[in-house]
Each structure stands twice: as C-alpha cells, then as structure tokens.
Amino acid sequence: MTDVFVSYARADYGQARRIADSLASAGFSVWIDDDLPAHRAFSTVIEERLNAAKAVLVLWSEDARASRWVPAEADLAFTADKLVQLSLDGVLPPLPFNRVHCETATGWNGSTDAPFWQKITASIVELSGSQGHSLELPAPTPGLAKSAANTEPLLAILPFDNLSSDEELTYFCDGMSEEIQRTVSDGSSLRVVARSSSFQFRGAEKDTAKVASALGATHLLDGSVRRGGARVRISAELVECGSRRAIWGDRFDGDLDDVFALQESIAERVAKALKVALAIESAPGGAQLPPGLYESFLRARGRIAEGDALYDDSAERAIPLLEEVTSAAPDFAPAWELLASASAASLRSGHFEGDYDERRNLVLKSAETALKLDPKRGGAYLALAFLEPWGAYRAREKLLLKALEVSPNDPASLTEMSQFCWSVGRFRDALGLAQKACELNPLMPAARLHVAQMHAYVGDYAGAIALTRQLIRRWPDNPGILISQLNTAGTLGFWEAHDEAAREIDRFDGWIARDMRAAEAYLEALRTKDPEQIEKRISRYEGLLEKTGTLPLNLVVSIAALGQVDRALDLAERASYDYVFDPQGDRPSIYYPGTILGPWSEAMKQKRFAPLCVRLGLSAYWIETGAWPDCVEWTPYNFKEEVRAAHEAARS
Structure with missing residues (x-):
C-alpha cells in the first residue's frame, strides 16, 4: 500500500510535484498521477490508488475547487476518514470538507521546517503508521551552507x-x-x-x-x-x-x-x-558603456546563458564580443568577469582546440583585471579556481570560498563548492550546498540531479532513487539523469528502478548511448555474479590501464564491487594519478568525483586504501585542514590513523 495519494488540480502541478518530492525525501511512499500506466483507464487507476492509499493529501486552490476530479477524490478520502488538506493559495475547501482542518501553504518556499509542513507530515504518520525517515546528520562544516530550508523572501x-x-x-x-x-x-x-x-x-x-x-x-x-x-x-x-x-x-x-x-x-x-538594504557601488572611474558596446555585452551574456559551454560553442562565440567590449571600455569590470568565465569554461570543456597557454593567460588577465576593478566579482574567483589542477585542493577551496564570500547566493558558486566537497568526501556539506543551489535554480535539471546524488552519498539510498526516478519523468530526454539512475540504482541493488531506466537507453545514440551500454555491461556482471562476465569486464579495465597508464577511480570501485577488492587495489597501485596535479590534467574519476569515498566503496574499507589517498593528494588536504571526509565514521578501521601513517611513510 502507498502511504500518500496526492490530489491536485493540473494547474498546480509544479507545487504538487514539489510536495510529492519532499514527502518522498522524508521516506513516505507517494503516488501522484504522473505515475499512471499508459495502458489503463485513468478513472480505474485513480480509484484503485485512492482506495489503496493510507492517507490522501488534497491540495486545494481556486483551480482545485473548480476541478471535476479533486472534490471527488476528497469525498472518497473524507468518507474513508483519511483526508489531509492543504491550501496552496489560501482558499478554503468547499463544503463539506471545510469541516476538516486545512493547513495553508501560501508563499511556501519548499522549507520542511515550516510549521504547516510538520503538521501535515504528522497527520500522514498517524494515518499511515509510517515514520518515514529523516537524515539526522551532523552539522555541516562551519561557514558553509546548511540545509535548504529558508523562510526569507x-x-x-x-x-x-x-x-x-x-x-x-x-x-x-x-x-x-x-x-x-x-x-x-x-x-x-x-x-x-x-x-x-x-x-x-x-x-x-x-x-x-x-x-x-x-x-x-x-x-x-x-x-x-x-x-x-x-x-x-x-x-x-x-x-x-x-x-x-x-x-x-x-x-x-x-x-x-x-x-x-x-x-x-x-x-x-x-x-x-x-x-532589504541594497548597496550599489558606482563603477570605478564612472565606467559605463555607450549603447553600442552595451548591446555587445548583452549579446555575449545571452549567448553564454542560452548555451552550455561544456558541450557547445556558446562561450567561444561570446569571447570575441567580450574582447571588443573590454578593449573599448577597459574599466568595465562586468565584461572582464564574463570574459574570464567564458574563457575558463571553454578551456575546461572537452572540445577546446586552441593554444592552452594562450587561453589560460586570457583567463588570468581577465579575472585579475575584474578583481582589481571590483573585488566583489565572484565569477572571476570561479574562473581562477577552474585553472587550478584537480589535486590542488586547498588552492581550489580558497578561491571557491572567496567566490561564496562575495556572492553567497550565486547558484554557480554554491554548485562548484558542492562539487568540491563531493570530491574530498565531505558529502554532508555537499548536500547542504546542493540544496541551496537547487532552491535558487529549481528548474535546472543538473541542480536537481546533484541533490538526488548527494542523498545517496549521505546514505539516503531510497530517497536518492525516488528523487532521480521523478527527475526522469520530468526530463525524460536528459541523458545525465538517466545514466545516474542506471549506475546508482544498479550499484545499490535497486533493480526495479534500474530496469525502468534501462528500458530508456535505446532512445539515445552516439557516445551517450555507448556510455550507457558500457555501464549496463558492468551492472549485468554485478547482478548475475557470473564469473565469466566479471572476468570479461575486469580484463577490459586492465586493458584500459595498459593503454593509458591510469585507471579512473570509478572503475576501481566497480572492480571491488564485483568481489575483486584486492585486485582493484592492485590495479590502482599500478595506475598513475600524477595528472591530477597538472593544470591540464583530467579529474581522476569519470562522472562522479567522490565515488571512491562513497558508503558503497569496498576498496575504501580496506587499510590498503590509505596509500591511494596519499597519491591523490587527499591525505595532505585532510591532515593540513582537519576537514576529514565523512567516511571516517563508517570505515571498519581508524581511517585517520591509517591515512596519517601512509602520509608519513610517503614523506620519509
């Protein structure tokens, strides 16, 4: 049986979906009508689900009152004594439902600390007998974002x-x-x-x-x-x-x-x-743009905003316009900041074909000029952070924290800092930052996916799978969401969710489809535990090591998950990770930067894992900053002690 059936008017879908997502994150099983199967009659399924649900949450609004379906669903719930009511816009329920208490969510910003939310979930707990679950996590690192709950405008x-x-x-x-x-x-x-x-x-x-x-x-x-x-x-x-x-x-x-x-x-x-107070500082030297240059600046910003520099040429097309603006108006800090951001994003993409040193110098010059003109240009700090090698953890963190200091509500700064925390194993911090970024950018698929991923890394596996399943329904053509569900659901043993995602692979082509099928080949070996398939996969990974001299950390995790933990660590010892300290070097893990430190990582549970942390530069970061990864709480040995010992051994 489902804990909660959510009844709503179609015009209120966005808020209904947000409420359903929040209930699912709290651990309740939720049914909302985008779960309707394509082959069955709408009314039949609705009646079945209403009868099966332990509680029915009716979301009232002007549209809901005028709806044909919502009052009918409320009537069934009222008769069965399992009606829970919430007004989205302050409107009262119609007769006879106004005899049952109705909470109000007018202006709700998604905070699960809101008094009405606590009352709604308490009612559902009482009706369903389900306690849900809550993530009782230690507080994030001081100075970083806490939970997404916020009652400010x-x-x-x-x-x-x-x-x-x-x-x-x-x-x-x-x-x-x-x-x-x-x-x-x-x-x-x-x-x-x-x-x-x-x-x-x-x-x-x-x-x-x-x-x-x-x-x-x-x-x-x-x-x-x-x-x-x-x-x-x-x-x-x-x-x-x-x-x-x-x-x-x-x-x-x-x-x-x-x-x-x-x-x-x-x-x-x-x-x-x-x-609220607004501090607008005059541009240094009275720098403002004449109309023609201002139009060029807006065109450049529009090109960047409408594209994705990691996958297209939007940044490259904006750079000439920004160079025109900065050349004619050298005191206009916003143009220098945007030029630094565009140049860094292009350099960071996988399709940059120009001269690396020349482009790097352009980023440096642009960022430094922007900050000289206006020290509060957070995008310039982000651009400088992009130039740092992956393994320069302290340098990257310092620049990212500076970006957050001057732009605390900038989604890009919050996301980059969350990604950094992910990479060094501070998953609780990563989740808090991701939630705040998502709150400010709720319709960005990548932001929503990152929140779901971080739920898995803090141990909320069911919540992560439920959230990602909802994202697939919302954005069915997004390959990043689908491949995340394939890997996460399969790795954690949620095979029903995995199989749902796997059925969608044939809708994609090119390198995206190849990556998905490669993931499927590994997951099939994991699922069947067939020795022949396992050996075939590991031999393939060994071939990659022989060819490239390195082995991505996600493959180290995969080999260990296939039951070959010592073999995984043997291969990692043979692999070189020196490139993480090279400004032009790649990250050590494809897609998921912190996977080697995730709760499911069998490799991490071995004391032999500590020397790998030294080679990745992680040990130095943890020891020098005292910001240890969350895994210190779940490794079956004294993680800090082993890492310190391996670090000292490498130095001697």
Whole structure:
C-alpha cells in the first residue's frame, strides 16, 4: 500500500510535484498521477490508488475547487476518514470538507521546517503508521551552507517582454532583466532565482500562481521594455505571490545612455519594497558603456546563458564580443568577469582546440583585471579556481570560498563548492550546498540531479532513487539523469528502478548511448555474479590501464564491487594519478568525483586504501585542514590513523 495519494488540480502541478518530492525525501511512499500506466483507464487507476492509499493529501486552490476530479477524490478520502488538506493559495475547501482542518501553504518556499509542513507530515504518520525517515546528520562544516530550508523572501525576476516592433531586440530585454537581477542579488542579501530557471517563463506562461508554484518564489518582478532608436521605456511591477497583489509598480523613461541608472533605480525600488538594504557601488572611474558596446555585452551574456559551454560553442562565440567590449571600455569590470568565465569554461570543456597557454593567460588577465576593478566579482574567483589542477585542493577551496564570500547566493558558486566537497568526501556539506543551489535554480535539471546524488552519498539510498526516478519523468530526454539512475540504482541493488531506466537507453545514440551500454555491461556482471562476465569486464579495465597508464577511480570501485577488492587495489597501485596535479590534467574519476569515498566503496574499507589517498593528494588536504571526509565514521578501521601513517611513510 502507498502511504500518500496526492490530489491536485493540473494547474498546480509544479507545487504538487514539489510536495510529492519532499514527502518522498522524508521516506513516505507517494503516488501522484504522473505515475499512471499508459495502458489503463485513468478513472480505474485513480480509484484503485485512492482506495489503496493510507492517507490522501488534497491540495486545494481556486483551480482545485473548480476541478471535476479533486472534490471527488476528497469525498472518497473524507468518507474513508483519511483526508489531509492543504491550501496552496489560501482558499478554503468547499463544503463539506471545510469541516476538516486545512493547513495553508501560501508563499511556501519548499522549507520542511515550516510549521504547516510538520503538521501535515504528522497527520500522514498517524494515518499511515509510517515514520518515514529523516537524515539526522551532523552539522555541516562551519561557514558553509546548511540545509535548504529558508523562510526569507525568494525573488524571481522574469524576462521583461519586448514591446518593440523588432523581435531581434528580445536579447536586449533579456539582458536588461538579467542586469536588474544581478544588481539586486549582488547588492543585497536577498535570494534571487537564477536566470536559467526564471527565464523559462515567457508571455502567456507568466501566470503568477504557476510561476510561484514551479519556482517556490514569494515575489515576482515582471515588466516590459519598449525601445525606439535611442529611447527606452521600462515598465516594472513587483507582485507578492501569496496574495497575487502588486506591491510596487512604475515606469521609467530615458536614453540608452541612461540604461545603467534605469536598471539601478528599478533594483533600488524592488529592494525598498521588500525591505532589504541594497548597496550599489558606482563603477570605478564612472565606467559605463555607450549603447553600442552595451548591446555587445548583452549579446555575449545571452549567448553564454542560452548555451552550455561544456558541450557547445556558446562561450567561444561570446569571447570575441567580450574582447571588443573590454578593449573599448577597459574599466568595465562586468565584461572582464564574463570574459574570464567564458574563457575558463571553454578551456575546461572537452572540445577546446586552441593554444592552452594562450587561453589560460586570457583567463588570468581577465579575472585579475575584474578583481582589481571590483573585488566583489565572484565569477572571476570561479574562473581562477577552474585553472587550478584537480589535486590542488586547498588552492581550489580558497578561491571557491572567496567566490561564496562575495556572492553567497550565486547558484554557480554554491554548485562548484558542492562539487568540491563531493570530491574530498565531505558529502554532508555537499548536500547542504546542493540544496541551496537547487532552491535558487529549481528548474535546472543538473541542480536537481546533484541533490538526488548527494542523498545517496549521505546514505539516503531510497530517497536518492525516488528523487532521480521523478527527475526522469520530468526530463525524460536528459541523458545525465538517466545514466545516474542506471549506475546508482544498479550499484545499490535497486533493480526495479534500474530496469525502468534501462528500458530508456535505446532512445539515445552516439557516445551517450555507448556510455550507457558500457555501464549496463558492468551492472549485468554485478547482478548475475557470473564469473565469466566479471572476468570479461575486469580484463577490459586492465586493458584500459595498459593503454593509458591510469585507471579512473570509478572503475576501481566497480572492480571491488564485483568481489575483486584486492585486485582493484592492485590495479590502482599500478595506475598513475600524477595528472591530477597538472593544470591540464583530467579529474581522476569519470562522472562522479567522490565515488571512491562513497558508503558503497569496498576498496575504501580496506587499510590498503590509505596509500591511494596519499597519491591523490587527499591525505595532505585532510591532515593540513582537519576537514576529514565523512567516511571516517563508517570505515571498519581508524581511517585517520591509517591515512596519517601512509602520509608519513610517503614523506620519509
């Protein structure tokens, strides 16, 4: 039987999905109608699931009251005495359900610390008899992000509508919106949803309830831009999501030469309306861009924002525009920061074909110039961190912490710091940072996937599988999500979830499909424990070692999982990992940087593992900083003692 059936109106799907995800993360089994099988009648399945559920959570709203299905589902739950009610927008349930208490989630930002959430889960526990589960984890490292729970305002700035006759000016309107977004985010403590999430809503999609539900935002800033020649008119409105009431609105007129002042004025009005302080520092030397250069800057930013530099040429196409801007306006720090970011991202990608030293020097020059002009340019610190070798843990961490210091609510900085913590085995810290990044960028698949992955690394296997299963349904064409589920579910023995994912492999082609099938070949050997298949896989990995001189750490974990722990460590001893200290070197593990330190790693459970930590540079980092990995709590030996001994032995 399912613990909870979630009933909702289709217009409220985003918030219903968020609530279902949170319940699943808390350990409850949840049914929501995107689990409907394709071959059965809707009404039949709904009735079966309603009857089977121990509790029915009805999400009321104006749309739900007008729905044909939601009141009917509530009636069945009411009759069976298993009705739990939550109002998404403050509307009361209709008769006779208003006789049953209904909690209110108006303006909910996803925090599971909210009083109404505690009451809802308590009711479900009482009805279902399930205690769920909670991750009672030690506090994260001081100074790093804690859990994603947050009751502060969350502002989503939507792409301003282009009211000009020229549709090509959409990039200009987007750029104006993003500049306002960055001004508010950088100049205040206010949490602002990332562009990659908030800019998914355009035109008719900008319904307040829909956007607030999908993003968890408490406030929305929307507007329009009309441009005629050198004249610009900007209209803006700030809406409180819970009441759908406009709490501020205004119109601004000026020339393109005034665009910076117009953006800052809007940002100041928004901050004032939300009662937060906004510190806008004048650009050094009064540096502002003439209209032509400003358009080039916005075009460059748009190219980067709409692409993915790791997989396409978006950064390469932006670099010439940014070089044009920095050459003509050398005191404009934002352009130098963006040039550093674009150059570093391109250099970090797997398809850069230019001169490494030349591009590296461009990153250094751009980042250093940006920070000289404005020490609060967090993107410049990230770019410098990208230049450091993988094994330069302390140097990378220092730069990432500096980026977070100047941009504490920047999703990119939070994500990079989370990835770093993942790589050094600090999974609890990684999860907290990932949750905060996801809260600010909820519609970015990679952000949601990273949260799910970190649940597995802190030992919440069922939660990780459930979250990733939901992500596959949400983004079925995303290969990263699918391959993560294949590997995680198979490695942890969740074969039903694995088989669901495996059925989707044939939808992909090219190198992505090859990687998935390679993972499947390994997982088949793991599942069947067939000696012939196991030997075939390990022989293949040995061939890779002979050919390249190294063995990715995820394969060391795989060989150990196949029951060949000593053989895995023997091969790791033969492999070279010197490249992790080379600025041009790769990471030591494909896809999953911390997998060798995960709870499932059989190799890590052997004392022989300690010398490998020395060769990877991890021992020096742990000993010097005192920031030991989480695995010290679950290895069957004194991990710190063995690592220190191996470290000293290597030095002598």
